[in-house]
Amino acid sequence: QFGNNIASQGHSGRLRFDHKNHELNLEVIPATSQCDENTKTKALSGGEKSFTTISFIMALGDGLHVPFRAMDEFDVFMDSVNRKISMDLLISFAKQRDHYQFLFLSPQDINGIGGPKVRVHKLQKTDRDQRTLDFKQPNG
Incomplete structure (x- = not known):
């Protein structure tokens, strides 16, 4: 599975x-x-390392049977092209496993992400010196 995942970006690889x-x-x-x-992972660019990690985690995920899966800031070292490819791959992976719930956290731009079975929540920007979160009261 790792080799298939990594090949989606034109790379080749194995475990x-x-x-x-x-x-x-x-x-x-x-x-x-x-x-x-083969290239040592230390010699890969930041985006290549991130994509390799995502490919590895997805391959591991097929062997895990847990109801929730989360990835935090997986795309911080990726350029916009690699980020889009990675997000598409992750969303496709998640849609094929609709009996699990996936949570992807990213500080990056999420425009263009969404669609059926995908819910995007964008948090408001906070002030650096802000000490509390301001929640709006529901109407009614």
Whole structure:
């Protein structure tokens, strides 16, 4: 599943288990790479690292049977193009698993996100020195 997720961005990759040393290695060849050798995740750009992490978490998610799944600020190092691709991938992943609830938190622009079965809540901006949250009273 990890390889399929990462391939959606044109990259190739796989998970390599080293049972002797009890290690899991994520091997990725970015779409922009000139060679066929796997790139250490330390050498990936911020957006590539974030997308690799999302792909890995989604692959792990298929083995977990919990009713709620949450991701916080998963897109902070992504440019707008990678963010859109990642959000589309996550929303598609969530829609295919409609017996679970997903919560994606992001400080980034969410324009263009939505549609059937997707509810977007945008919080109002706060002042840096604000100490309390101001809630409006419901009408009636």
